[in-house]
Amino acid sequence: MIEDDAREKRSSIMRSVKQKDTGAEMVVRRIAHAIGARYRLHRRDLPGRPDLVFPSRHLCLFVHGCFWHRHHGCRLASTPGSNVEFWLEKFARDVERDARKEAELRAAGWSVETVWECETREPERLADRLRRLLIPPS
Template sequence: MDIVTPDRRSRMMASIRGKNTKPEMAVRRLVHGLGFRFRLHRRDLPGSPDLAFPRLRKVIFVHGCFWHRHPGCRFAYTPKSNIEFWLTKLNTNMRRDALMQQALVEADWEVLIVWECEVSDLVALSRKVLSFLTGSADPSCTPRTRQENSHAYKCAVPGSVPRAEAAGRRVDRP
């Protein structure tokens, strides 16, 4: 038995966004800050990925833990009211996600799923995204700050030489 009226429930469900959610916007800001450009919600691709990188043939989906049933996540619970409806709905979402991912892989696209709960740790998320987009698993890679001239990422590798010095140019240090 539901604790709210059907009309109220309908309004509540209608207010839930499918695009431009807070987690998606956070991932978009992060990826943009890392220096990558992307296309949004490509309807010509299976599942309309949240972010698409056509030249890389890679896509990122930002999934809500509840709606897409993040395994082992405390946010992926089943509501206590109307259990049969919710199990059907959420299992259908999971089956659709798997089919869309399979279709993308068969079309030679690589797929990354970012879960809503992962957005709270931007350092770990930036490493995960960088690893996916660049193939580098360098844990020292972090996004540049605005003060450091954004639109790129930096990797502080011990013993590495800055690009200007490697090219033989003089670098003044404070």
């Protein structure tokens, strides 16, 4: 009975995880807008539906959660202690899908960058990185 309760609780938590307009994505969007970069959101006509698309720079930006997309070496990329085999298989599929979508975008002539959730915790540093990516050198 306790195991069923725990399973239902975890299932409820996982259903509530947002796929777009996440906190990390909103930080990136605010910084990009503040530095004058204009973008489109979640373009369905592009592989992987990039979180932010900068058409003038021909740049796609993904904002990845460290846990879900397995940010290598990040403490946020932990593996749950129960049902480990399921989680490892799921994470492997997610990472493979991310790599495939990135390759498809590059093959179509797009530049692709990833901003990790943990990077949004240092907004000044992230703003510097986005300026380098988005503001053409004078």
